[in-house]
Amino acid sequence: MDFVEVRVLAPRELADILVAELAEVGYSTFEDNDEGFCAYIDEDQFAADAVTEIMSRYEGQGELGYEHRVITRQNWNAEWEKNFEPLVIAEKVSVRAPFHEARPDLQYEIVIMPRMSFGTGHHDTTALMIANQLDVDHQGKRVLDMGCGTGILAIMAVHLGASYVLAVDVEPWTAENAADNALENNVQDKVEARLGDITALEGEAPFDIILANINRNVLLDDMGAYGQYLKSGCPILFSGFYEEDLALIRAAAEQNGLRYGSHRTQNHWVSAIFYQA
Known part of the structure; x- marks a missing residue:
């Protein structure tokens, strides 16, 4: 099954509240960005009206908005290959994709191919x-x-x-x-x-x-x-x-x-x- 990405524009002080609201209606994964956050849900559970209703509760409390798109298995592969950069955690752990160079200078190495799953360390x-x-x-x-x-x-x-x-x-x-x-x-x-x-x-x-x-x-x-x-x-x-x-x-x-x-x-x-x- 594919899933829907909802990209929310919201000030920091409202983002946490909106994440909690969306979690209540089935969104299980969230990623912060400079403008707000992204929320993810299975395509068959997505309801634009529910998102609109949640956003309407906070009108007048800052710049708010959202857009959504369906991400398919094929598109997801292209997305993570485009955006997945090597990562170092705690100066000990290298997290990379198979197409990145290894880091033998670090104590631990993890090679990740995310496909449609979440959790790359980023x-x-x-x-x-x-x-x-x-x-x-x-x-x-x-x-x-x-x-x-x-x-x-x-x-x-x-x-x-x-x-x-x-x-x-x-x-x-x-x-x-x-x-x-x-x-x-x-x-x-x-x-x-x-x-x-x-x-x-x-x-x-x-x-x-x-x-x-x-x-x-x-x-x-x-x-x-x-x-x-x-x-x-x-x-x-x-x-x-x-x-x-x-x-x-x-x-x-x-x-x-x-x-x-x-x-x-x-x-x-x-x-x-x-x-x-």
Whole structure:
């Protein structure tokens, strides 16, 4: 299935509110830009009237507007090839496409072919998650990557020593892309890509580490399950939400037996580490 990109023009003080509003009607992925942000939704779930109605609530509070387009599989490939530049995270991790030159001077390298999946490291949440991963002991650990996108966090986990990573996503092409990227990075024997949501974990033993870079609403909806699938004393890394949502995420996590550890911020986005009590 193709998806729709909604490019929103909005001042910074309204962008966060509009992201939350769009998340309520099904938008699951957001990317900031200099003029506002882009929001993404499956084509069959897109309703222009719903976006117009949300925007109308904030008339008179700054320059507002939006436009949308359908992005097909073929067009997406062209888009990311045109815009995907090599990236360095925390001065240790190189993230590049197969057509970029390698960086042997850096400690870790991840090669990503995004296709129709999200998560190249260019978005603040992915970069924040990787920075937090660098501070977590993965050696010999069994890891869960929920909402895996391209599989970049799963691949990073193996580079950091994880013995097994279950990478789960709700989109069929995303699960396929994660598996392909695992192969591209020679970690296919340690990464299992699985299609599904939190219910796909039924019967799984608790994990040593959970990575969940999704969005605020999904994190809140699934918070009760995370504790069930995380070993006592072990870390869970969250991202996909703004600074002003951290208190909400923290309250929900603590209500479900998770203890706050630390967090990082970048351009108003957050990645936080919690621990199973």
